[in-house]
Each structure stands twice: as structure tokens, then as C-alpha cells.
Amino acid sequence: QGGDTGGGGGGNGPLIAIVSKGFQHQFWQAVKKGAEDEAAAKGARTTFVGPATEKDVEQQVNMLTNELAKSPKALGFAALDSRAAAPLLQQAKSQNIPVVAFDSGVDSDIPVTTVATDNKAAAAEAAKHLAEQIGGQGKVALVVHDQTSLSGKDRRDGFLDWMAKNAPGITVLPPQYGGGDQLESANITKSIIAANPDLKGIYASNEGSAIGVIKGVQESGKQGLTIVGFDSGKAQIDAINSGLMAGAVTQDPVDMGRQLVDAALKAINHEQLPKRIDTAYYWYDKTNINDPKIQAALYQ
Amino acid sequence: MSGVATMTEPLLEVEGVDKSFPGVRALHDMRLELRSGEVLALVGENGAGKSTLMKLLSGIHSADAGHFRLGGEPYQPASPRHALELGISIIHQEFNLVPHLTVAQNIFIGREPRRGRLLLDERKLNADAAELLDRLHLRLDPRAVVGELTVANQQMVEIAKALSYDPRVLIMDEPTAALNDAEVATLHELIRRFVRPGTGVIYISHRMEEIKRIADRVTVIRDGEYIDTLDMATAATPDIIALMVGRAIDTEARPEGVRADREVVLRVEGLRTRDLLKDVSFDLRHGEILGFAGLMGAGRTEVARALVGADKAEAGAVTLHGEPVRIATPADAAKLGIGYLSEDRKRFGLLLDQDVKANIALSALRQFTKAGFVRDCALRAKADRYVGALRIKTPSLDQTAKNLSGGNQQKVVIAKWLAKDCDILIFDEPTRGIDVGAKEEIYQLLRELTGQGKSIIMISSELPEILRMSHRVVVMSEGRVTRVLDADEATQENIMHYATLRPDENPADAAELGLAPEGKAGQS
């Protein structure tokens, strides 16, 4: 846990400042936990901040500025918009602060490495499973958490692209955006179901959207829909266990946090790093949910 | 109170009271004695400290020094509620009603009849209010929303509310400022019924005739200090005025006559509004004061508002210096040199939170600008001049308007329009709340303005004022002009005759006005 100083880890170890895309949501909390655990294990300190929503590009830039003012030994950075941060990354470079990108790539050659999941590929995996479950025929809908952030777009486009390429029998409805808000996503889901009595499946692009979709389907009383989700959290895990949800794709955020700190420490020690450190994503459903590898990636 | 109370027993005593506001010493060593069973008038110039004293008595402010006694006991009100509980009820100079609530709800606010602890008994509330209003001979609908009443009726609600507390001492701070003579008479009857051994009234007013009729004694204060108390029976009005202002005042001066052949500067024909006005026509001549007389609600204010475009007119033609003009907003009117000074200074006249100079310069701001920039020195100089000329009592030009006494606020509004230098000025109740001395100054000013060739419409509910100042008098009733009288025909009886014609109800009146049964309103 973070503790009151806000620094994960302890003592006077090197400070790794992490600027994430968010902090309130469980995904980011899991990244934070991984980072703090790893830092504690290796005698480093971390700070972890992120803007309130993934739309607050300017707030993230301000946060990055403020973190750099603390002269950390390394910087972990998940860019909402890489180019917006370019001058600051330049500044980090000139201050000899190594930058480790995470979650999604940073469009710049300054980061020493990128610790990330391929969101598009993960979304395609979800699309593949959805298509399989409904037999490659029928109407499906998407409830996406955001239409402008990189993660929102990748998770949408990965799904749409796969469907376009591989599932000619499936009609995809125009994506609807619920802002990741459970309630709004639930209301959207109910409208979609009302307007499309022949709907076969729904894909939700993050935890909040997934909770909303589950609620919406439950409340509408519609049977026989195939729901696939993204990320984890108790609601999705329960829904998968109960059979309401077919399955979901998850990244491994705790691992991402760990790898991030690990890479940062290596960078501080001038060790060589690969250009890209892939953190895994997994499809999980009733059959494999108790697999230890999967369990490690899930958060409740 | 016991039954032994007599006319001479002091009911309320004030001794050695001081009160200062930042930059202003409002009261110094103030004294006052209200006897049981009497009506005591309190007079003094604008800003003399009358309202301040009343605010001390009602627990709104606390005195810096001195003490009060009520019925022989020390009296120290901690809050307005406390004062009410101790038996002192006040009608403030500025309205303290809740505009969105009804008459009944306002009267009994804080004392609503309830069923159980929380539930209101609206039926009983309305019945109680109806009974009270009936007892007071006030013809008001308990369910009417107060914000939609005329100023005069709002005043009646205040009075009903104050009396509903069955107070020992009733304090009225200029209760008649918004009333016409008929209502004043009603009010005075109320007061007479209220005063009996054991109760008393403090009555603040600037209208000397009224004081003469209602008060038993009069206490004069000046510049926050006690001057003298006189018996009304023996005191002569000029003496009271002299004590008040510290000098003699001529209250008889009239404006110069206006010859009938003067150019007509403004002609209004067939003015009509949706709610009230029907075919209002009149004209205004160069250098003339045209009085507008009528009962409350006759529509005089509405004529002015429709004329300057503050309210929408449904029909009507306005000709200015022979040219037809279209006035859709007060801004259009101002551009054409027509200014309107509203009867309700707080709502329609003042920027209460702004300082005196900003208020004075509001209409004429363009005079003090160069390329859009305000020249503050010129503005200050001009404001200073009007503060001097109208003897506005204020510690500085930077004083906030809401801290001025009521009469001085009125003077600020007048100064605003004087600064604008319009050719036609419409004064709606210009001397409301203004002391006798200042009234004379304003009359003087009106005379000077007409001397300079300006034309004035003066709406007033004070007949003496109308009679004294007008060259001609337009009399209105029920939204119609019933007669235009020349100065020599204008007598009290004449005006009241035409002001009380009710052509809509009374066929004989309609016939007298030459109206067809349907009324002229039919034409469009």
C-alpha cells in the first residue's frame, strides 16, 4: 500500500516518478500496486499520479512538469498524447532522467523502453471469441469507454478491424460511448437492446463499461446475449463465473507495474534494455479463470 | 399593561443613545419619550437618523451607548424576533416582504398555524389573514402573491403584518410614502383604532399635513441629535420645519405660467397596453410641467413605462417635435432625450451595491468617456456637483448607495437624470420619502429645468404637489385619461371627480366621458 508519504517502497532509495493516465480506476491502482511492490522489494521509492480522466491531456502535462521538478532518478510515463509531452520528455533527457514508457507507446525516441500491452491485439482476441460464440452470424454492439483516448480507440478499432476482416456474417452496430461510467453504460445498453431485438452479442471495452453492460442486460431481462468484456474486477469475474458473461480479455496491470519499476531501475543503472517489454494479455472465461497465471493477472 | 396606564405615563424611553457607522455618526446622545396612548411623530431631514434609531429599537443594530426602557423596564432587544416578543413591531422604510409568497403567508411568516409540528394549515392561515384584513378594513386577497401587488398594497401588507403581532409599540417608518390620500386616510383610521391606553405609535413621515392630523406630539431631530418635542395642538408647521432644517423655508413658490401657444414637444396618441391602458392620449408642451393625477392603479406609472419602452405597448403613436418616433426600449427613449425616473427606487432606480458616483453617472456615462475610456476626474467632479446641489448627505462619493438614508437615495436617482440632461423628463413620484426642505429644493429644481426649456411629466399621488407644481393636470382612472385640466381649472374637487370615474362599471361615467358602451378600446 501507498502509505501516507505517497511513496511506495521506503528509505532513501532512488525515486521513480510515475505519471499514469489515471489513478482512480482499478486498472491504474493495480499498476500502482505492482510498481510499489517491486519498488519495495528493490529498495526504491515511487510516486504515482494521473489525471482524473483520460481526456485531461493538459492536466497530465502539468503533472509531468511537477514530477520533473522533484528531480526523480527515473520517470515512468503513460502518455495520453505523446506529442503533447514532447518538450517535457526533452527536458527529462537533458536532466539525464531516463524515461520508461508504459501502457501504450510514446511516440518519441527518448523512452529507453516501452512496457505495454498491445490493446488492439487484445481487442481482436475479444472479437474473435465473441464471433466464435455467436457462430459468426448476427448483430453485435460495442459499449466503449471513450472515443478520443488511445486506449479507447485501440480497443474499439482492434475489435472493429478484426470483425471487418474475419467475420463477414456479423453486423457491427455503431459504437456507443459511456465514458466508462457504469450507470451511463447500463442505460446505453438498455437502449441498444430495446432498439435491436435481434442483438446477439455485446462487447464492453473496459471494466466500467463491462459492469454497465452486465447491469443493462440483467435489467432488460434479455436472455441469450453473449457478452465479452475487458479488464477484470469482481463484477466481471462474478459474471463470468455465473455464465452471464462469456469471458473477457485482461491485461496484467500488476505485472505492468512491476516490469515498469524493474526497467526503470535497470535504466538508472545504465543496463541495456530491449526496445519493448510486452506485458501479456489473456483471454479468460469459465474454463481457465482459476488458472494461477490468470488469477495473478486479475484484480478483484 | 395594567389598566391604570394613562396618557402621560412613558411607554418607551430612549436616553443618551449613540450610533456610528464607518465615516458617519448617525446618532449622538439621542433622547425620545413615547407616552402611553399617544401617537408620537418623529421628524427630521433625510439622513437625520430616524431610521437608524428605529433599527436600534427593533434589534437590527445595537447601540454604541445609551439605553432604552419599555414600560419602565430596561429594554434590550437582541434580535428582531426578540423585539417582537417584547412588544415592539416595526414597519421599515424599505419593504421587508417575501415577494414570492402570498399576502397571508407573509403576514403570518414565522407563526404559521400548523397541524402537528411540521404540517401547515393553509386554510386556517388564509382564514386568519382574511379575518385580520377584514378587521383592519383592508381589501386585500390573502392569496394574492405579494410580488405582484402594487407598492401601496405591499405597504398595506406590511401594516397588517405588524399589527398582527398585537404590539405595545408600533413604529412606522414613512408608512405613507407610497400611499395616496385615500390610503393614508385608511391607515390613519387603523392607527386611531390601534392606539389605546397601554399602546403607542411612533410615526415617521415627511408629510407635515399628515403629521398634524394624526400625531399628538412631535419630536424633531437634526443631524443625529435631539432638538425638541412639541405638542401638536399648539405647534405650527413652519415652526416644526424650521426646527428640522434649522432655517425658514418658503413652501408656497409656484412655477411660472406656461402659455398655451408653446410648441408641443411630445404627443402621445392612442397608447394601449394589454393589461391596463386604453387609448391614452395627451401632449406635453415646451417648458411645461404636466402633472399626472389619479388613484393608485390608475395607470400613470404604466403610461410612463409604456412611453419609454420599459413595457410593451400594444398600440399608440408617439410624436416628438412633430416627428413620429418609435420607442421600443428605454435606451431608445434616452437617445431621444426622454428620461424616466421610476417610483420604486430600490428595484428600478438604484444600483444598491455601487457607490454614489457610479449611480449618478450611470445614465450620462457617455458624457465622461473618451474613446470608450471613462474619465474619472470629470465624472467625480460632476457627481460632486450634484451631491452639493441636491445636498445629498453622504460621507463621500464612494459610499455605497445602500448605506444612504432613503431620502438621500431618492436624491441620487434624481441626480442621475439631471446629469443626463434630457429634454423631457418623466418623474414618477419624485418626492417620495424626501424631507420638506429637500422637497422645496426639488421643486426649485423643476422650476429651473422648465426655465431652461425642458418639459416635465410629473406623476404624483400628493394632490397638493400636483396642484402647486403643474401647469396642466392629466387625470387618469382605470387606464384612461378622463380629463386634462388647465392650472386654473385644477382643484382638488375637480381632480378627484375625474380620478374616480369608473366608465367600465358605471354607464353614467362612461357617458360623461363620451365612451360608447363597449368603450373606445374596440378600435385598433
Place this chain on the structure above:
Amino acid sequence: MTTVKAPTAEPQRTGGVAGAIKSRLQQLLAFASLIVIYAFFSIVSPFFFSYGNFIAILFSTVVIGTLAIGTTFVIITGGIDLSIGTGMALCAVMSGVFIVNSGLPLAVGVPLAILFGGLMGLVNGINVALLKIPPFIATLAMMLVAEGLALVLSHSTPIYFSDSPGYIEISAGNLIPNVPNAVLILAAIAIIAGVLLTKTVLGRYTYSIGSNEEATALSGIDVRRWKVGIYAFAGLFTGLAGVMISARLGSAQPATGMGYELQAIAAVVIGGTSLSGGKGSIIGTLIGALIISVLNNGLQIMSIPQEWQNVILGCVILVAVYTDRIRKREA
């Protein structure tokens, strides 16, 4: 002195029976926008007009509606409460803390969570009425504090009510077949709030303070105490909204709530309550909330691309409020 009798000091034009009819007519007219919108969607979309969708719309109105009803009181006093969105999230979390973490029975935990909302309202009221901090600032501060505390107390993790099946029934259960309990609760609190606002001392002083605070104080009413009370009372609705949203979602989501305040206030204002105080009604607020829900639902059902939905929503709100105003002026 002139002593003339006014022929009859004519009583007022409005008021009385005519006034009552007129004001009722106005309220009916306020429905008009809602009906027009509802009819429009029913015509253009074959899926809109159905019992199921009708209930779906009502269900989606519950949380915003509850917040809006509570905050109507605050707005009628001339105040504003920005803390209701994140405050609701905090109350949801508190509900989780009481029921899930501390294992209190529902019958204790739920009232406690609602009372917690009242407590936040109380603090707002004290800041506004006693410390004289402008409502906007006082409740903005509370909004930030509540946002932070919700995360702190929940460790930024949703609290699930999976082991309290009764809890979820608060929202999704069907005391009456085919009507979710949440809708019943909304109806019930709307009626209660309506009665309180129009028939009780609390309501009377709410209007009175908003209409003229100074005059109310001078009439001997302890305005400060009542204001504190009104804010605290309104806070109960925030608490209830927190319970209802967490019951519906089956979990207390600490980060869900920001932005709800604006929607709730918008519902209140669309419903004809003036932000400057003194005017307003619960039925208006309900209509306002429904207009927003119906528009959201209808536009989605019509599959309008989402970026256009907001554009249309904005324009329709403008037109609805504008025509409402015209009608009122003419009524």
C-alpha cells in the same frame, strides 16, 4: 388635506381561484415539451414506444432524479450544491463500509448511509449559513473532499454487495411486478418532497429564504438554523442516491459521481426552478429530469452517432426551455 374614498381599493388581479388555475395550467404546459419529445420518438422509432422502454427510461432517471429532488430545496433557497455528485459516491462507499466491511444489517447500514449524506449536507449548511462562505465555494470544496474520501475509504476499489442480496433488491427488486423498486422509491420521495415543499413549514421557509432572506430574518425566523437544516435535509437525498446507485450497480464505485451534480442541477433548472431562488417545484424537477432521460434514451435508440447526440441534446434543451418561457409569458 384631501380625504377622498377610493371607490374600492380593488383587490389583486391574480391570486384566488383564477391564479390557482393559471398556475396549474402552467405546470401542465411544462409537460408539453416532454410529451412532444416523447411523441416524436414514438413516431420515428419503432422500438421507442413500449412498456419496457418506458420503464427503462424511468429507471435511468432514478439517480439523477433523486439528486435533483434534493437539490431543488437548496436551489430554491438561492443556493447551489456542487457536492452532490461526488457526495453520492462517498455515500455509496459509506454504505459499503457499513454493510460489507462492518457487516451491519441492511436495516441499520442503509439508514446510516443516508444519514451520512445528511451529515455532509449539514457541513455544507454550516459553511454556508454560519461561516457565510458562498454556496458555490463551500460545496465545491465539499465536492473535492468527498471525491478524495471516497477513494481513501474504499482504497480506490469498488466495494461489492454480493453477499447482501437484499441490498440489490432495493433497486432492482419488484415489489410491484414489472416495476423496479428504484422507480417506486423515486415516486415515493418525489411525493414526500413535494408535500414537504408545499405543505410544511420547512418548504415555506425554503421559499421564503430564497425569495428574500433578509425579510425572512427580520420576520423573526432563524434563517441560519433553517438553512443549515435545509442543506442537511437535501443531503439525505444525496445519501439515498448513493444507496440507490450502489444497489443498482451491486457495488459502491468510488469514482462514479463527478459530473452528476451538473446533470441534476440542469434537470432542476430545466424544470423551471430559478437559480436565484424563491421559485421552483418538485414536479418541475421531475419533468426536467425526464426530459433529459427521454432525450438520451431516444437518441440512442435512434442510433444517432454519439457525437451528434450531444449537439441535438443541447439544441432540444434550448428549444424546450425557450418555448416553455414563451408559453408562460402568454399563459
Place this chain on the structure above:
Amino acid sequence: MTTVKAPTAEPQRTGGVAGAIKSRLQQLLAFASLIVIYAFFSIVSPFFFSYGNFIAILFSTVVIGTLAIGTTFVIITGGIDLSIGTGMALCAVMSGVFIVNSGLPLAVGVPLAILFGGLMGLVNGINVALLKIPPFIATLAMMLVAEGLALVLSHSTPIYFSDSPGYIEISAGNLIPNVPNAVLILAAIAIIAGVLLTKTVLGRYTYSIGSNEEATALSGIDVRRWKVGIYAFAGLFTGLAGVMISARLGSAQPATGMGYELQAIAAVVIGGTSLSGGKGSIIGTLIGALIISVLNNGLQIMSIPQEWQNVILGCVILVAVYTDRIRKREA
């Protein structure tokens, strides 16, 4: 004729100089909270007190500060403008459309984007002043419309200014070494807005309308036209903020803006401007905006856990506004 001499009774003209000094003192005192907060952070954190961080704070104030200055005018008239956040995003997108998509030169595209903000303000003004729609509703509708249009026009994708290096210089360039141009621009518009507000007809009428709209209208001022003008004028600042944020980020972000309106309004109100109109100052607004920036910056530099930052922010704002009020009452 009245032949009356005034018997010297002229009131004491104190006030004057003393009053001016007093009011200046009050403004200086308003700084106090800011200074106290700044001093506190300087003591507790070794990283806070530095030229670089000072500039960073100013830089982070630019966008909110620009919006807040513009909206100060609207708030002083007694109005409110909720559309400035998403409106800013729309103006940023328009800037991208003009400069990147249509290839207009900077000297044309930038003014056009700013004027576009004025156009939105104009529409708000017309809705408020001519159609008499309450400002909250009118600008809420505009907020939704702008949010949608920003996404539509940008196809929900950031528009990058990579090929317009001069554009980025608007914000990040250094006409004066070590001072970003954005900070200079903020200073310049603050001065211009301050002069306009205090020294010109526009400013005087802004205060008058907010103080008593009806009285101002009856004083012969064309209130409706001025109100339209004031909203349009304030819109220019929204446009400028759009340019500055997109210059700073190097791209027009269509979704970055929602929520900025609340921060800007908070800055204005913390700075002592009353939401009921008639009172306020640009310097106050700047101080309000700086208080928020300094708190955000300082708390983060102290590495306070983020969920606690909001809690502390809320409390400090309360205390700052409260002490400010106490001081004013005593000054």
C-alpha cells in the same frame, strides 16, 4: 421663491483618499492567502521554491486563467457560462481546422479561431439577452453542442500542429528568455481585461447590469445589446484559451475541456467575485486561479497521495475563502 441657504450642514467628506487606501489594502490582503500557501510549500518542500517551479506554476495557470478572466465579465453581469470548457476544445479544433486542414497562415487562422470563440459567446449572449433563456441553461446547451461539434469536426482525433512550428511557439516560445510566451500572454490579457473592466464603458455597464439590470435598462442603457456584447467579448477569451491549450499541447484535443468551466468559475469565485453579480475584479480572479495552481503544484511536489490531494485542496480553499471574508469584514 425658495430663498434658502444651506447652513454649512454639509456632511463630512471623509472617504476619498482614506477609502481608496482602504480598498487597495483589501486587495493586498487578498494576496495573503496566496502568499501564506506559497510560503508554506517553500518551507516544507526543497523542490518547491525555485525559479523553474515558479514558471511552471504560472504556465499551468495559463489556460484556466484565460478562461477565468473572460468569464469574470459574464459572472459580474450576474450570468454564468458553462460552455467555456468544451467551447475551448471546439475553438482548439477550429484552430486546427483553419491552420492544419485548410492550411491558412497563422496570422489568419489564429485570429479566426479566437473570433470563433467570440461567435459562440455571441450565440450565448443572444440566447440569454434576447431570448431570455436563463444563462445556466443557455450555456449548458452550448456546452453540449460544443462538445459534440468538437468531436464531429475533428473526427474524434487530435489535430496535430506538427507542421506549423510557429503555432507551438505561441505558447512555448520565449520572447523573453526563460519565460514562456503563454505566461506573457496571460499577463497581457489580464492587464487589458483589467483596464477594460475598470476604466471603460464596457466595464462600467458590466458592473451596472450585474448590480441591477432593470435599473440599468431604465437608465437608458441598451442592456440587451451590451449583454450580447459582453458574452461575445468573453467568448474571445474562450477562443484564445483554445489557441493556447492547443499550442501548448501541439495538438487540438477535441475532448480536453469538459470540467475546465468549473475550475475557471471556481477561480473567479475564490477571487471574490460574487455569482450574484455586480462585484468582482480581474486581479481577484488571477489570485483565485493562482491559489488553485499553487495548491495543485505544491501538493503534488510534496508527493501527497493523490486521493488525499483533493481532500486537502477542498479544505484549504474553504479556509482561504473564510479567512478572506473575515479580513474583509474587519478591514
